[in-house]
Structure formats: structure tokens, C-alpha cells
Amino acid sequence: MISAVVFDMAGTTIDDRGAVYRALRSAVEDAGAPVADADLQRWMGTDKEEAITALLELGGVQPTPSIVSATFRAFRATLDDLYRADPPVPMAGVEAALADLRARGVRVALTTGFDEPVVGSLLASLGWTVGRGPAHTVDAVVTTSDVRAGRPAPYMIHHAMELLGVEDVHQVLAAGDTVVDVRAARNAGVVAVGVCTGALSRAELEAEPHDHVLDGVADVPALLAGREARVGVA
Structure with a gap:
């Protein structure tokens, strides 16, 4: 039972409405790492800093602590904007x-x-x-x-x-x-x-x-x- x-x-x-997907892709690509749809889907549902680290590396960007931190902040800011615009x-x-x-x-x-x-x-x-x-x-x-x-x-x-x-x-x-x-x-x-x-x-x-x-x-x-x-x- x-x-x-x-x-x-x-x-x-x-x-x-897919805001997390859009915010994560935007933040990682703004950091210089292209994001493939399959890679994005693979890392959805995981811890977002872990996802950012993996996606940066997959896109050819070395995920140093400072880059991961800055990308995570960008993700949070974009997500906040998307949530305010379309709750x-x-x-x-x-x-x-x-x-x-x-x-x-x-x-x-x-x-x-x-x-x-x-x-x-x-x-x-x-x-x-x-x-x-x-x-x-x-x-x-x-x-x-x-x-x-x-x-x-x-x-x-x-x-x-x-x-x-x-x-x-x-x-x-x-x-x-x-x-x-x-x-x-x-x-x-x-x-x-x-x-x-x-x-x-x-x-x-x-x-x-x-x-x-x-x-x-x-x-x-x-x-x-x-x-x-x-x-x-x-």
C-alpha cells in the first residue's frame, strides 16, 4: 500500500511553459557553449549547477568555478524574468x-x-x-x-x-x-x-x-x- x-x-x-529549459539554454549559450537538444534533455531534472557544468563542458567551455557560478547566476536571473513575465x-x-x-x-x-x-x-x-x-x-x-x-x-x-x-x-x-x-x-x-x-x-x-x-x-x-x-x- x-x-x-x-x-x-x-x-x-x-x-x-518550458521556462527552465529556455533559461538554462540561454545561460549556457551566453557563456559560449552551444547546447544540443539531446544534451539539454539529458540534464533536465538534475541539480542546475551540475547541469550547467556538464553542458558547458559538452559545448567546449572549461567549466571553472567562476564560469559555473556566473552562468548559474545568469540562469537564475533569466528564470526570474521569465517567471515574472509568464507566471x-x-x-x-x-x-x-x-x-x-x-x-x-x-x-x-x-x-x-x-x-x-x-x-x-x-x-x-x-x-x-x-x-x-x-x-x-x-x-x-x-x-x-x-x-x-x-x-x-x-x-x-x-x-x-x-x-x-x-x-x-x-x-x-x-x-x-x-x-x-x-x-x-x-x-x-x-x-x-x-x-x-x-x-x-x-x-x-x-x-x-x-x-x-x-x-x-x-x-x-x-x-x-x-x-x-x-x-x-x-
């Missing part, structure tokens, strides 16, 4: 799904490749709050600031389990819209779910080892209901 779910943010629970919104049906899950007693955490300052402003713009009880949107949030390494390492999911008070990985489902989201879930030993609300197609997500691929997070409550029904029949 699933007692906790862990969801990615941008592209999974939050529709930012992110919840993915369709996500807020109802979160409320449904929490009403059933399923604890909910968000994880992200962003650091804490970006996440704070993003949640505030959505009006989402973090804490136990029905007055809040989710129970916990884990950022790359909280762990030693971001996805595809399992640490954010395991830290979310720690915050949610869940010990058994078999009671946890993690969902995201990128390959590294699914890999992190597999590495964590939890139920790994890909969702088709990001840049990847269903076929691309299904090519990665997974447990389920859904149209979106809005379908997770029905998935859990179906799993529980099958367990009940068994």
Missing part, C-alpha cells in the same frame, strides 16, 4: 489530486533540481504552502540544497521519506517528467512513474525502466486506487 508520494515540480506538478501555474488537475491524496492519508512531498531560493519564490507565486494538515498544499519539499547530490541519485526521495516519516520504500511512489526523475525513483527502490506533462513523449519515457507511465499527476489517485483494489482482491 502506498503511504507517501514524491513528485517533481516544474514539468510535473507545475506548468512553467507558472499548477498542471491541470494537480491541486485536486494533491488534496485527494492527502485526504486519504497519503503524505505528499515535492522534490526539485532547484535550490531553496528559487523554490521559495516559485511556491509563493502559486500560493502553495508546506506543512502537515489540510490547510497546506503538501507535507514537505526537498531541494538540491538539502542533499549531497541531486537526481539521478536517490537522496532527495530518501530525504523526503525521512521528512514524511516513511521507512519502507515499497510504500512510496515517485513521479516526474524526465528520464532522471524515473532513474532517481528506480535508484531509490520506490514505485517509479513517468508523466507525460513535460518535454518527453510517452514512448521516450516508456523506453526507460519504469513501473508506470501516466498522462499526468492528476492520474495518480486513480492509479493508487487501482493498486489497492488489486491488493484487496488478492
Whole structure:
């Protein structure tokens, strides 16, 4: 039985209309490194400083600490501008799904490749709050600031389990819209779910080892209901 779910943010629970992709590409290319679409997709969902380091190197720019730092600042500034011009919104049906899950007693955490300052402003713009009880949107949030390494390492999911008070990985489902989201879930030993609300197609997500691929997070409550029904029949 699933007692906790862990969801990615941008592209999974939050529709930012590809702003992260655009900001990351812009910052890295302004630093002199061309970015191939495949490389950009490969590094989406990871810690953004790690992504910048990798993309700079792939584009032929030596990723010195000063260049990485300056490129990350440019990414943050561009992302802030994009978010101000076109504020992110919840993915369709996500807020109802979160409320449904929490009403059933399923604890909910968000994880992200962003650091804490970006996440704070993003949640505030959505009006989402973090804490136990029905007055809040989710129970916990884990950022790359909280762990030693971001996805595809399992640490954010395991830290979310720690915050949610869940010990058994078999009671946890993690969902995201990128390959590294699914890999992190597999590495964590939890139920790994890909969702088709990001840049990847269903076929691309299904090519990665997974447990389920859904149209979106809005379908997770029905998935859990179906799993529980099958367990009940068994």
C-alpha cells in the first residue's frame, strides 16, 4: 500500500511553459557553449549547477568555478524574468489530486533540481504552502540544497521519506517528467512513474525502466486506487 508520494515540480506538478529549459539554454549559450537538444534533455531534472557544468563542458567551455557560478547566476536571473513575465501555474488537475491524496492519508512531498531560493519564490507565486494538515498544499519539499547530490541519485526521495516519516520504500511512489526523475525513483527502490506533462513523449519515457507511465499527476489517485483494489482482491 502506498503511504507517501514524491513528485517533481516544474514539468510535473507545475506548468512553467518550458521556462527552465529556455533559461538554462540561454545561460549556457551566453557563456559560449552551444547546447544540443539531446544534451539539454539529458540534464533536465538534475541539480542546475551540475547541469550547467556538464553542458558547458559538452559545448567546449572549461567549466571553472567562476564560469559555473556566473552562468548559474545568469540562469537564475533569466528564470526570474521569465517567471515574472509568464507566471507558472499548477498542471491541470494537480491541486485536486494533491488534496485527494492527502485526504486519504497519503503524505505528499515535492522534490526539485532547484535550490531553496528559487523554490521559495516559485511556491509563493502559486500560493502553495508546506506543512502537515489540510490547510497546506503538501507535507514537505526537498531541494538540491538539502542533499549531497541531486537526481539521478536517490537522496532527495530518501530525504523526503525521512521528512514524511516513511521507512519502507515499497510504500512510496515517485513521479516526474524526465528520464532522471524515473532513474532517481528506480535508484531509490520506490514505485517509479513517468508523466507525460513535460518535454518527453510517452514512448521516450516508456523506453526507460519504469513501473508506470501516466498522462499526468492528476492520474495518480486513480492509479493508487487501482493498486489497492488489486491488493484487496488478492
